[in-house]
Amino acid sequence: xVTTSGELLPLAxxxxxxxxxxxxxxxxxxxxxxxxxxxxLLVGCVVGVGGAVALFAxxxxxxxxxxxxxxxxxxxxxxMVVGVxxxxxxxxQWRGRHASGERAELPKWMAxxxxxxxxxxxxxxxxxxxxxxxxxxxxxxAGVIVGEARLSVGAASVVIVVFTAIATSTVAIPVxxxxxxxxxxxxxxxxxxEWLVENNVxxxxxxxxxxxxxxxxxxxASL
Numbered sequence: 011x012v013t014t015s016g017e018l019l020p021l022a023x024x025x026x027x028x029x030x031x032x033x034x035x036x037x038x039x040x041x042x043x044x045x046x047x048x049x050x051l052l053v054g055c056v057v058g059v060g061g062a063v064a065l066f067a068x069x070x071x072x073x074x075x076x077x078x079x080x081x082x083x084x085x086x087x088x089x090m091v092v093g094v095x096x097x098x099x100x101x102x103q104w105r106g107r108h109a110s111g112e113r114a115e116l117p118k119w120m121a122x123x124x125x126x127x128x129x130x131x132x133x134x135x136x137x138x139x140x141x142x143x144x145x146x147x148x149x150x151x152a153g154v155i156v157g158e159a160r161l162s163v164g165a166a167s168v169v170i171v172v173f174t175a176i177a178t179s180t181v182a183i184p185v186x187x188x189x190x191x192x193x194x195x196x197x198x199x200x201x202x203x204e205w206l207v208e209n210n211v212x213x214x215x216x217x218x219x220x221x222x223x224x225x226x227x228x229x230x231a232s233l
Contacts (some may be wrong), residue, residue: 014159021152022176024221025059025145029210031138034123035181036203039188040196041124041130048185050128054135056183059149060174066153085154086232091199092147093225100146100218103211120189139178144218151225189225 038047070085126134139145152173156166175182188195206213 011159011161011163011169014155014161015172017155018169018173019150019176020221020224021148021155021175023219025139025148025177026180027213027217028138028142028145028180029206029214030117030142031055032180032184032218033203033206033210034120035124035133035184036199036206037120038126040203044164044192045189046128046129047123047126048181048188050052050131050180051135052181052185054132054137055139055178056135056174058136058139059145059177060170062146063152063156063170063173065075066150067131067156067170068153068155069135070157072157085158086229087227088154088229089151089225090229092151093222093229095147096144096218096222096225100215100222103218104215106211114133135181144214148221 027134031044035048035051038051039042041047123131140149156169159166161169184195184199195231
């Protein structure tokens with residue numbers, strides 16, 4: 011279980027560094043009735059990540075393993091394909107970055123998050139955590155690792171809970187801090203929003219490239 015958790019840690023961190031989700035959280039925290047919206051967003055993220063990894067782990071557990079007890083050929087190929095797709099996503103992000111000197115703009119749909127109903131915030135959390143391509147690919151890889159480990163139901167559940175906690179920590183920590191001290195958090199949140207908007211492409215490209223290359227290497231090593 012310890013080995014499996016170690017393999018999952020980079021993937022959980024990569025999901026946690028989802029700039030769109032973090033910016034969405036910050037915008038909701040700066041809006042009226044922030045508590046209801048952000049708690050709903052957090053619940054959606056937790057259910058999305060945990061549910062996706064659990065589903066992929068269940069499916070991966072059905073894959074045959076090699077006679078030597080190592081990872082299956084299918085799992086190795088999945089890791090390589092996911093790694094390649096992450097690298098492609100990184101290159102697309104870099105090509106689509108704003109030109110030097112231009113002010114970075116938020117996506118138009120983000121203008122509505124400060125007036126979003128809690129039910130829509132919940133659905134948005136599910137979407138951002140488990141449906142967007144980057145996080146779905148990472149959840150797929152995490153599920154394959156858990157399923158290939160052939161853990162007991164209890165051990166697998168613990169691993170998935172820990173993975174989900176780490177993957178959603180960048181939403182949970184600001185939400186909890188805001189619940190405890192909303193007035194004190196406003197200034198730091200404003201500064202964080204500005205910094206993320208300006209640097210989100212560079213951060214995402216670096217994360218995607220690193221994780222993609224590692225996964226390709228792990229897939230090749232498992233063949």
